[in-house]
Amino acid sequence: MEKFHTFTGLVAPLDRANVDTDAIIPKQFLKSIKRSGFGQNLFDEWRYLDHGEPGMDAAQRQPNPEFVLNQARYQGAQILLARANFGCGSSREHAPWSLQDYGFRVIIAPSFADIFFNNCFKIGLLPVVLDTAQMDRLFEDVKSTAGYRLTIDLEKQAVITPQNTEYKFEVDAFRKHCLLNGLDEIGLTLQQAEKIKQFEQKRRNEQPWLFV
Amino acid sequence: MQTLYDKLWNQHVVHTESDDPGSMALIYIDRHLVHEVTSPQAFESLKLAGRKPWRLNSILAVADHNVPTTDRSHGIHDPISRLQVDTLDQNCDELGITEFKMNDLRQGIVHVIGPEQGATLPGMTVVCGDSHTSTHGAFGCLAFGIGTSEVEHVLATQCLLMKKSKAMRIAVEGKLGFGVTAKDIALAIIGEIGTAGGTGYAIEFAGSAIRALSMEGRMTLCNMAIEAGARAGMVAVDDTTIDYIKGRPFAPKGELWESAATYWRTLYSDDGAVFDRTVALDAAHIKPQVTWGTSPEMVTTVDGAVPDPALINDEVKRHDMQQALNYMGLRANVPITQIMLDKIFIGSCTNSRIEDLRAAAHIVKGKHIAANIKQALVVPGSGLVKKQAEQEGLDKVFVAAGFEWREPGCSMCLAMNDDRLTAGERCASTSNRNFEGRQGPGGRTHLVSPMMAAAAAIAGHFVDVREFNQ
Numbered sequence: 293m294e295k296f297h298t299f300t301g302l303v304a305p306l307d308r309a310n311v312d313t314d315a316i317i318p319k320q321f322l323k324s325i326k327r328s329g330f331g332q333n334l335f336d337e338w339r340y341l342d343h344g345e346p347g348m349d350a351a352q353r354q355p356n357p358e359f360v361l362n363q364a365r366y367q368g369a370q371i372l373l374a375r376a377n378f379g380c381g382s383s384r385e386h387a388p389w390s391l392q393d394y395g396f397r398v399i400i401a402p403s404f405a406d407i408f409f410n411n412c413f414k415i416g417l418l419p420v421v422l423d424t425a426q427m428d429r430l431f432e433d434v435k436s437t438a439g440y441r442l443t444i445d446l447e448k449q450a451v452i453t454p455q456n457t458e459y460k461f462e463v464d465a466f467r468k469h470c471l472l473n474g475l476d477e478i479g480l481t482l483q484q485a486e487k488i489k490q491f492e493q494k495r496r497n498e499q500p501w502l503f504v
Numbered sequence: 505m506q507t508l509y510d511k512l513w514n515q516h517v518v519h520t521e522s523d524d525p526g527s528m529a530l531i532y533i534d535r536h537l538v539h540e541v542t543s544p545q546a547f548e549s550l551k552l553a554g555r556k557p558w559r560l561n562s563i564l565a566v567a568d569h570n571v572p573t574t575d576r577s578h579g580i581h582d583p584i585s586r587l588q589v590d591t592l593d594q595n596c597d598e599l600g601i602t603e604f605k606m607n608d609l610r611q612g613i614v615h616v617i618g619p620e621q622g623a624t625l626p627g628m629t630v631v632c633g634d635s636h637t638s639t640h641g642a643f644g645c646l647a648f649g650i651g652t653s654e655v656e657h658v659l660a661t662q663c664l665l666m667k668k669s670k671a672m673r674i675a676v677e678g679k680l681g682f683g684v685t686a687k688d689i690a691l692a693i694i695g696e697i698g699t700a701g702g703t704g705y706a707i708e709f710a711g712s713a714i715r716a717l718s719m720e721g722r723m724t725l726c727n728m729a730i731e732a733g734a735r736a737g738m739v740a741v742d743d744t745t746i747d748y749i750k751g752r753p754f755a756p757k758g759e760l761w762e763s764a765a766t767y768w769r770t771l772y773s774d775d776g777a778v779f780d781r782t783v784a785l786d787a788a789h790i791k792p793q794v795t796w797g798t799s800p801e802m803v804t805t806v807d808g809a810v811p812d813p814a815l816i817n818d819e820v821k822r823h824d825m826q827q828a829l830n831y832m833g834l835r836a837n838v839p840i841t842q843i844m845l846d847k848i849f850i851g852s853c854t855n856s857r858i859e860d861l862r863a864a865a866h867i868v869k870g871k872h873i874a875a876n877i878k879q880a881l882v883v884p885g886s887g888l889v890k891k892q893a894e895q896e897g898l899d900k901v902f903v904a905a906g907f908e909w910r911e912p913g914c915s916m917c918l919a920m921n922d923d924r925l926t927a928g929e930r931c932a933s934t935s936n937r938n939f940e941g942r943q944g945p946g947g948r949t950h951l952v953s954p955m956m957a958a959a960a961a962i963a964g965h966f967v968d969v970r971e972f973n974q
Contacts, residue, residue, distance in 0.1 A: 307820075308820075308823075308824060308827070309820055309821070309824050310699060310700075310799050310824065312799075312937075312939045314918075314937070314939040314940070314941060314942050315939065315940060315941070318941055318945070319918050319919060319920050319942075320920070322541050322569075322920065323541075323570065323582075323584040323585055323587075323588050323920065324584075324588075325544035325545065325548075325587060325588055325591050326545065327545045327548075327549075327652075337940065337941050337945060343945050346584055347584075375820060376700060376820075377699060377700040377703070377733070380699055380700065380733065380799075381635065381937060381939060382634070382635045382649075383542065383633060383634055383635040383637075383649035383650060383651055384541075384542065384651070385542070385545075385633075385651035385652040385653060386652075388651075403700060403703060404703075405700070405703060405733060406669075406703055406704065406733070406734075406735045407635055407648075407649055407650070407651065407730075407735060410651065410654075410666075411651035411653065411654075414651060414653035414654065415653065464528065464667065465527075466521060466527070466528040466665070467528075477653075477657060477665060478553070478555070478656065478657050478660045478661060480665075481530060481657065481660075481661040481663055481665065482660070482661060484518065484519050484530060484663075485661075487518055487519050487530075488518055488530075488532070488558075488661065488662060488663055491518045491532055492532065492559075492662070495532065499627070499764070499767065500760060501625070501755075501756035501760045501761075501763075501764045502534050502625070502628065503561065504561075504756065504760075
């Protein structure tokens with residue numbers, strides 16, 4: 293996993309609550325057996341006027357000029373502002389994969405769905421929770437300021453505005469450690485292999501029906 | 505005094521980073537269910553890292569999302585779907601993982617076949633790369649959906665790193681009226697607490713109305729816990745649980761059965777156990793539910809009407825509601841029973857078990873779908889459910905009523921195979937998500953119970969099933 297320390301990038305606003313994983317990456321694209329290439333179909337049904345299917349050439353598609361990410365001022369956005377319960381719905385990791393493949397490094401919202409939130413950390417996409425009043429302020433600022441950029445400092449756990457206002461956010465200490473150091477969680481867990489084996493043996497003795 | 509969730513959690517902690525209850529814990533996984541959509545990248549990474557599955561007999565695999573529900577003798581015609589199913593077959597064959605292949609009688613939706621086979625047992629941790637894994641909590645186990653990175657993590661280590669959730673108890677007391685089912689309880693709860701109401705919680709469903717539910721009903725309810733935002737839903741073990749499991753292929757037998765059942769009977773929340781949140785519903789007040797929008801919380805009762813966004817003060821909420829009505833092609837204040845339908849879908853991991861099919865068949869028996877219904881599908885949850893239904897003659901009831909009787913799979917719940925809505929089509933569906941495009945691009949989904957879907961098929965529009973057969 294790529295390390296995450298401090299990141300500054302262009303911000304785009306997605307002003308809508310309960311954005312679900314079907315909207316983030318529609319089901320027809322989940323048929324891929326690869327981990328990459330989902331970015332061109334991020335928000336496919338909102339982003340294009342024509343219906344998307346796997347294998348289509350994005351350059352031949354008809355972009356929806358109304359959709360926020362298609363507006364010229366948000367081209368190259370790497371930080372997404374979102375509303376409550378972002379990423380609700382399925383467990384598909386294709387949702388964070390598609391956001392990351394598109395270019396996003398950080399999603400800021402007042403709340404996230406549990407599985408989506410968890411999946412983001414596994415791939416080094418940082419989900420940041422700010423309160424609704426702070427979110428309202430950021431939405432206002434990004435809409436009124438072309439080229440609006442934010443800095444996210446993970447070490448300090450702060451979102452920093454161009455005026456140097458700092459919004460602090462919470463992040464689990466272990467997850468922060470993994471992100472700062474780009475650690476492979478499987479490798480970390482396997483350091484506990486002996487403990488897992490002992491636990492398993494005990495379980496096998498106590499509840500043998502689980503192992504038949 | 506412990507909650508059921510405390511008991512399940514404590515049984516599985518291998519290691520904790522610190523004594524702080526909020527710190528990450530390494531949790532042992534007893535059962536890993538695998539399907540074709542969320543596993544290929546996990547198997548690939550596992551291989552690239554030179555790792556092997558930790559415990560093969562914890563894994564049960566099946567292809568369900570991409571499989572056709574029509575004649576399968578010529579395989580899958582869509583090459584991309586075929587490749588995904590073939591990839592699962594290859595990975596399972598190569599590694600020696602038990603898999604029910606597409607033409608195996610035991611094949612079906614992963615959340616139907618786990619319990620059906622006795623592969624889901626009380627006291628287990630059950631995971632799958634699928635959010636509806638919460639279904640299995642009906643058996644008094646800790647079951648939740650995971651992403652592909654976690655699928656790989658479980659394959660490689662038999663464990664997951666996670667933080668303990670908060671515990672919520674939702675008590676439903678009293679007796680459900682005729683025509684009101686577990687699906688209506690689930691939708692009523694989501695209407696009450698919202699799709700994010702359960703975020704950060706594991707929900708235990710309790711109370712006399714839950715105790716009175718069959719295992720099928722409890723599975724329907726726990727299945728929808730994720731639509732209330734909770735990764736896990738669960739119900740305490742009782743005789744209903746144990747009777748369901750007895751004799752199933754993967755269930756313990758003989759002496760092992762006795763000791764297992766004795767342990768399972770300890771899986772309930774102790775009197776006085778403390779929950780972080782409690783919610784109470786009166787079963788007698790729950791009416792048949794129908795969703796009108798593009799989120800499961802956008803739900804009302806069958807005797808209600810489409811709500812009016814103009815009456816909502818919160819700006820974001822009003823805007824979302826208006827957007828949902830535009831997508832759904834609905835006007836405010838239209839009575840639910842005046843909504844005309846194009847298609848009917850009875851199936852999915854929520855409502856495709858034998859009890860669901862019996863309830864729907866009972867409604868349509870001797871009747872015929874309305875002229876405006878273009879297609880009505882019944883997709884059993886597994887090959888064994890299908891066989892059972894055929895032995896009971898339910899297939900004939902459905903076919904005589906104008907329904908199509910299909911092969912098992914996820915089908916039109918998420919339209920990864922050929923079963924889907926076209927733009928603008930409106931469907932009464934027994935599935936779990938009414939998101940935009942979920943059943944096909946531009947398709948409009950109304951979530952209902954199997955009885956409500958069946959009655960709507962006959963009438964051509966929503967009807968109150970409580971008055972339908974009388």
